[in-house]
Amino acid sequence: MLEVHGLSFAYGDGRTVVRDLDLRLDEGEVVALLGASGCGKSTVLRLVAGLLEPASGHVRWTTDVPDIGFVFQDAALMPWASVARNISLPLDLAGQRIADQQLESLLKAVGLTGLADRFPQTLSGGQRMRVSIARAIASDPQLLLMDEPFAALDEILRFKMNELILSLRAERGWAGLFVTHSLYEAAYLADRILVMKDGSITGEVTPGLDRSLSPEDQRASSAFIETVRATSGIMAGGGHEP
DSSP states (O other): OEEEEEEEEEOTTSOEEEEEEEEEEOTTOEEEEEOOTTSSHHHHHHHHHTSSOOSEEEEEESSSOOOEEEEOSSOOOOTTSOHHHHHTHHHHHTTOOOOHHHHHHHHHHTTOTTOTTOOGGGSOHHHHHHHHHHHHHTTOOSEEEEESTTTTSOHHHHHHHHHHHHHHHHHHOOEEEEEESOHHHHHHHOSEEEEEETTEEEEEEOOOOOTTSOHHHHHHSHHHHHHHHHHHHHHTTOOOOO
16 A cells, blocks of 8 residues: 655754654554654654645555545544534535534544534543544545554553554444553554664564454463563664564
8 A cells, every 4th residue: 555665754953763764564554653752653644644745755655546534643523513424524514514424434533423513522531532632534445544543542442442443443344543652552452563763774573463362361462472472672772573
């Protein structure tokens, strides 16, 4: 679906945040960009989305340019608009109208049935993030970009959001590129993990979890434990690629 080659980017102050970066994303695949704050993860996401122009290198789509949904770290909801209006925003901007059945399906998918007329300030943090996810998938995108959407949530709620993403992916079949600084989240959600440091990819790990197992058993499996160990080794500078 996507090939990125030789990508570099510097902000106006001359600070280079992405350096000669290569990556690929296959159709239906979920790839995590993992690394410490400031390593360039979020900038890569914005370059892929076309929100920033690279200084060098290219972003090439190997298929038709896909419809893209974007989930930001902050839910970024319109406070004056209802849940329904927030979710329908991508369709509104495209000059389309969201059908009642489609809205109800989206609300059910993210566990917000009955909350269409509520406003963001009346929702919990987890509910606001669910609205943000519903908005991102309202146009049925082929690619979902996620920029640390669960970073501000507590661990229990973060686990619930992880399960939501996996269930939506299984249902809708989109590919995903998501940014996180959580090694455990990357190990659980991704088909491949790309570790970043100082604007470059320093290693890759393939978790290979058995999705037929329960979430608890997946996290307790040898595949998960080895993924965490291998990824931690790369982040510490050891360089390991199963």
